[in-house]
Amino acid sequence: MQSGLARGVPVSYWFRNDNRLPQGRLSVASYVIIGMIALLLLGFWKLQVIDSDKYALMAERNRVRSIPIIAPRGRLLDRDGRVLVDNYPSFSVLLLRDDPGQVEKSLPQIAEGLNVPLSDLREQWDAARGLPKFQPIVIKPEATKADVAFIESHRTDVPYLEMLMVHRRRYLPGGFMAHVSGYVGEVSEKQIEASDGRLRPGDIAGKTGLERQYNDLLMGTDGMRRVIVNSIGKEVGRLSQQEAVPGKQIQLTIDYDLQQVAEQALQGRKGAIVAMDPRTGEVLAMVSRPAPDPNDFAIRVSKEEWKRLNEDPDRALLNRAIQAQLAPGSVFKIVMATAMLETKAVPENFSVFCPGYATFYGRMFKCHIFGKGGHGVVDFHKAIVQSCDIFFYNLGMRMGIDKISYYAMKLGLGHRTGIDLPSEEPGLVPSEEWVQRVFHRKWYAGETISVSIGQGALTSTPLQLARMIGGVAMGGVFKQPHLVKDARNVGEERFAIADATVEKVTQGMYGVVNEGGTAAGARLQGIELCGKSGSAQVIGYNTRDKVGRQARFKDNAWFVGYAPRRDPEIVVSVLIEEGEHGGAVGGPVARDIIKAYYDKKAKKTQGQYTVDYKRYDLGDGSPAAGAAKPPVDRLAVTHTKEAKAPQQPGGANRPAARKPAEPAVSVAPLPAADIENPH
């Protein structure tokens, strides 16, 4: 005790000797320590033992991220295997939704960084509310370099963005075959509901045309990549990968060469062309103009663009080949002629004198030749060749509307053909029953006169007329038109027509082209090109006189040509709106296509393939597909819902011409011609 002092250290001497230790309070400190540690351990027990599963799940969600692998859509090939619709790789921006609260806060920043309207982004975000959290949504297709830079540089503060490789659709430019292929787009809510969970928001699916019709086949199944990410969202490892199953490619009946000729023929015009093989129902070419460029839809259509297309007075979105319901005009005379010989309502040698007009019920009906004299004495053959209206007025008067509408329906008008495209229109064959039901009035006899020359309430589509003319020339076999090659269960309707009738009618159609008829300009050396022209009024002569001549009231030009005269290989229906003269304007178009068909046939020895099939073999399991035969699935022709109609008694369906190796997939029946109920 003294030592400190002795050393002279200035020390407060008393604290050295004070050994009163508060043992009681020190013991309290021990208990506090034990209590504290026990409490902390309880906390750990709760986290690590009681709630461990919950946190294990959260930890898993922290580190595991699911990124979809988009399956490429199946390609569309032409009948020779040439690629008509393809895919190309592109990047989409994905928004991961694992952490909704945070993402919602970051939406403005994301909108600004990716240069998309915030309102659009919010809309998409809200639309995805019902989805499972792990499912990301596409917020921007076709990412730019700036977008990529934004995502990479904001990995820390906006870790919910991810790049996704997608396959985008590439269509031939200029709206080539646009209405047949249709286009793809983001699925609508309606489509999602109708898909039974197959489609999810943000999915790309067919919207129109074949893309929609065969969407389930074309789409494939998306895969999923589960990856490990670190705290800044960087991928550091891969857990599992479920590969995408690519969509099936589909080979079409379309012949690229014919399609090309048809597309060029309608360049700058309004109208439609359908070329088909009446023996099989295969559609070789189908064009409707004007046409949108489906590539514009492949990414995302702006609202303005969509509005413009929908309000387009030329209605570019309309597939005129199957949706234009227009008066067939004189093409309908083939129905009349066939009905005349089959019903024997008038004798075969029935003839009229055509001074250029005729008067019925005190009203004057003009012939198309009115003002340039008349056709003089007109018999059956001349009536078709010269398309004399007076002959058919008289014929119609004598047959009556019942027989006319019965034959029109039986020959394929007034109901859908059943082509494998969505939204086909049925056209209209008027009848007494129809006016009664729709207008609640009696049929006027004068209406029969208009219908006799394909006017009045009568309407049809270009496809219907092609099938009708082809079917008559086939002797009453009406094949279901279809676009998928080697289809099974192609439907057909048979309506027996006497051979003598077919002979006479086709002789008439031969005369139209080859005997100085209304389509003499369509004549082809060495080919039995036959056909029937039509110049259908859009409004009545009287109305036209009142409003004056305007482009939109010009006659629609029709020509349906085929070759050869009996059992034709190809029939081409041409509609040129406001074309005025069916034979002169439509005839050469049909001629060019038929010529192209025969030119190709003459040169073609083997399939002129431009792609190597083996490379695109999707491995569908079909046995030993030969090199010449592309290994695409043989598809059944399908119908959209509205095309389903009650089957005709007696059964219009026949077994498929080719016996399929696999069990046949049942096809919706060809829409039946229901005379009593045309709608």
Next chain:
Amino acid sequence: MKDAPGSREYDWWLLTLVLAICTIGVAEIYSATHASHLAGMHTKQMWWLGLGLVCLFVVSRIDYHLILDQAPVFYLIGLAALVAVLAVGHTRFGAKRWIPVLGQFLQVSELVKLIIIIQLARFFSEVRSDQLSLGDLLKAGMLVGVPLGLILLQPDLGTALVLVPMLVVGAFLAGLQWKHAAAIALIGILLLPVGWHVLKPYQKERITSFLRPEEDPKGSGYQLLQSKIAVGSGGFWGKGFGNGSQNQLGFVPVRYSDFILAAWAEEQGFKGVLLALGLYMALLLRLVQNAQRAKDRAGMFLVMGVAAALGFHVLVNVAMVIGYMPVTGIPLPLMSYGGSATLFVFLAMGLVMNVRLRRFVN
């Protein structure tokens, strides 16, 4: 007086506990950083531990009475250093806490903690009565209040808070009267709203996000949540050394320092936590035992000051790791990576050894 006690007198148990905890710490620092750009941190930490051991030995050799003699001098130096930090200190992580010493950045407030322990021991041991008078209590409060204020200005709420339990434990052992304790508690509660306004925005944010973590999942609330996820997902047995996904992928915030126990808990599970907290409890109890066997009140106050500081560190850090307390930036002593903090603990242990070595000396 025997001036050089033999090595037999050292508290080998205490040293063993300290080194065991350090071993766990170094192992987990290695596990948490070896696969990242921070690799090699555990070696640095071992250098600090070595330096710490040297400091411990040196401090234990100097009679603590001599140290207590100089307490006022240390105290004034401490205050001067705090003022210096505010004036010329190096700003790191948004706060002025560092002054360059020997080419390294030394956190002055760590040293100040030690000085306060010494100063308080000196002050309380000079109190002659068994009951602490209000006057002495206020004086003690002043002694702590001034440096505490200076530290708050840095601002460093965490370190400032550590000073409080030193005062509380010291006062309690010096014979704090219940009525005084009650009165201070009451005043403290009443002053709480005032204190709220004094807090810096980031401190307020830490507290609000602690109370409502879902509102700020990316800020300190996010840190707490991630810490809980790491701890909870570890389960009872843990994911294994180097296998904690939350730890290895960087989801655990500052996994080598403040949240090292979360990393440990994820990889070693509840059994590992049991070991770690068991070691801490043993260490703290051993400190109390040393206090009970101290030769005099001064030694007892020194040891209990160290125990208070260490216990508080453990409590606040561990409670934060399991989400029971907001993020305060208080490291886990001996386990967390950090030079200044490690040195502080070893110097403090040196003081404890010092007291221990002289318990039989008269």
